[in-house]
Amino acid sequence: MTDFIAAARGFQDELKQRAVEIESGRKLPADIAARFAETGFYRLCVPKAYGGIEADPLTLSRVIETLAEADASAGWCVMICATTGLVAGYMPPATAREIWRDPDMIVAGVFAPRGRAVEDDGHYLVNGSWQWGSGSPNAKAIMGGCVVIRNGEPVLLPSGIPDSRMIMLPVAEAELMNNWDVSGLCGTGSQDFAFVNKRVPKEMSVGLMSDKPLERPLYAFPVFGLLATGIASVMLGLARASITELVALAGGKTPEGHRKPLATRTNTQADVADAEALTRSARAYLHESINAAWIDAQTGQPLSADRRRDIRLASSHAARASVRAVDLMYNLGGGTSVYKKSPLQRIFRDVHVASQHMMIGTPTMETVGRVLLGQETDITQL
Numbered sequence: 350m351t352d353f354i355a356a357a358r359g360f361q362d363e364l365k366q367r368a369v370e371i372e373s374g375r376k377l378p379a380d381i382a383a384r385f386a387e388t389g390f391y392r393l394c395v396p397k398a399y400g401g402i403e404a405d406p407l408t409l410s411r412v413i414e415t416l417a418e419a420d421a422s423a424g425w426c427v428m429i430c431a432t433t434g435l436v437a438g439y440m441p442p443a444t445a446r447e448i449w450r451d452p453d454m455i456v457a458g459v460f461a462p463r464g465r466a467v468e469d470d471g472h473y474l475v476n477g478s479w480q481w482g483s484g485s486p487n488a489k490a491i492m493g494g495c496v497v498i499r500n501g502e503p504v505l506l507p508s509g510i511p512d513s514r515m516i517m518l519p520v521a522e523a524e525l526m527n528n529w530d531v532s533g534l535c536g537t538g539s540q541d542f543a544f545v546n547k548r549v550p551k552e553m554s555v556g557l558m559s560d561k562p563l564e565r566p567l568y569a570f571p572v573f574g575l576l577a578t579g580i581a582s583v584m585l586g587l588a589r590a591s592i593t594e595l596v597a598l599a600g601g602k603t604p605e606g607h608r609k610p611l612a613t614r615t616n617t618q619a620d621v622a623d624a625e626a627l628t629r630s631a632r633a634y635l636h637e638s639i640n641a642a643w644i645d646a647q648t649g650q651p652l653s654a655d656r657r658r659d660i661r662l663a664s665s666h667a668a669r670a671s672v673r674a675v676d677l678m679y680n681l682g683g684g685t686s687v688y689k690k691s692p693l694q695r696i697f698r699d700v701h702v703a704s705q706h707m708m709i710g711t712p713t714m715e716t717v718g719r720v721l722l723g724q725e726t727d728i729t730q731l
Contacts, residue, residue, distance in 0.1 A: 351388070353390070353402070353408055354415060356412075358415055360381075360384075364419035368420050375530070375536065377484070377536055377538065381423065382455065385426075386453045387452075389402050390412060390427045392449070392454075393409050394433075395437045395438075396437055396445070396568075400449050406578060410579065410635070413582040413586070417584075417590075420536070421587050421700075422699070424582070424583045425583050426537055429457060429483040430484045433456045433492060435568070436492065439555040439561075439563075440555060453489070455490075456491065457491045457492070458491060459481055459482060459492070459493055459494060461480075462495055462513040463494060463495075466495035466516055466549075466554070467499075468499045471551055472549060473548070473551060475544045476544060477543065478541060479543070482525070482538075482540050482542040483539040485538055485540060487538070491519075491542060493544060494513055495554075510729075512556060513556065514554040516553065516554045517554065518547055522544075522547060523542050525540055526541040526542060528540055532701070533699040533702030534698075534703060557572050564649060569646040570642060574642070574657055576708050577708040577709055578635065578660060580668065580709050581635055584668050584700055585628060585632050585667055588627070588628040589628055590692070590696055591679065592625060592628065592674065592678060595621065595693065599612035616681075623677060627670040628671065630670070634666060641656060642656045642657075654731070657728060661713050672700055676697070679693050
């Protein structure tokens with residue numbers, strides 16, 4: 350069986366060498382995306398029954414972190430397209446087999462229900478536009494979250510919330526906006542996209558909150574939790590990369606107005622130690638939470654609220670710790686850090702863009718805090 354973590358390490362040197370190309374091109378180069386697909390990175394969450402890898406969540410996390418340590422945009426594209434592959438576990442088997450029988454299949458997607466899917470005789474008539482279409486330049490299919498409409502009104506689930514489904518279309522039938530012009534994660538190609546008056550068979554849709562997935566451990570793992578761990582893993586990779594870059598820089602740089610190299614200054618030593626502790630402790634907490642949840646998932650029972658809580662707390666904590674570690678290293682780099690040719694510059698921008706994702710944002714900490722305090726809380730998004 351392929352050692353996917355070792356395979357990710359095998360890409361690191363090339364990704365570092367091509368980081369400027371990836372960033373300036375505003376997308377992952379097609380040849381790298383194709384080799385990622387050949388390696389199986391995009392199938393890590395697809396069921397084995399449909400030709401996927403069905404990897405455990407810790408393997409997914411470590412693959413993403415390893416790639417992101419070399420280039421965050423590469424790690425991010427794998428994170429988004431691999432986790433989008435989870436939808437295969439919710440689809441009718443015949444449909445999933447047909448989609449993923451293509452060995453080079455890459456599916457991008459956005460869960461946010463910003464579209465409308467009007468029921469139409471076994472189909473949905475779909476209209477909508479979405480931001481953050483990460484990986485879309487190399488994808489063959491793309492999904493957008495839609496609220497289901499029947500007789501002019503949103504369909505409600507038994508919980509009272511609107512029925513939201515992810516609708517899949519070939520990328521060739523979507524409108525791609527080519528408007529990804531941002532400060533960080535530039536190489537993810539996370540452009541806006543739209544579906545305009547598309548009639549889509551219902552079997553090409555997935556209700557992550559309503560459809561029953563395959564009874565396999567990976568699909569007992571909370572979807573949003575898995576996405577959050579992926580984002581955290583990208584950011585931990587960036588934190589590790591920032592420490593590596595600063596250590597390499599510090600031995601040879603003497604700051605303006607000083608006589609000794611940066612590495613000999615006490616504040617440098619203290620901040621590098623702080624960043625190391627932040628990164629390693631956050632990583633350990635994230636892996637501990639993933640492992641505990643995975644053990645429970647293998648029993649076939651739904652994960653408890655406590656497990657879901659811990660996954661999201663560990664992910665958000667790892668994200669915050671990573672930002673702090675990168676900021677420390679960026680500041681130590683001084684004037685060197687401000688140049689675009691400096692990896693610290695790109696790492697700084699990448700980690701701050703990643704930190705804006707809602708899956709690891711402040712609202713998650715508030716929700717977790719309410720759970721910890723025993724307050725009545727909606728945990729459907731944990």
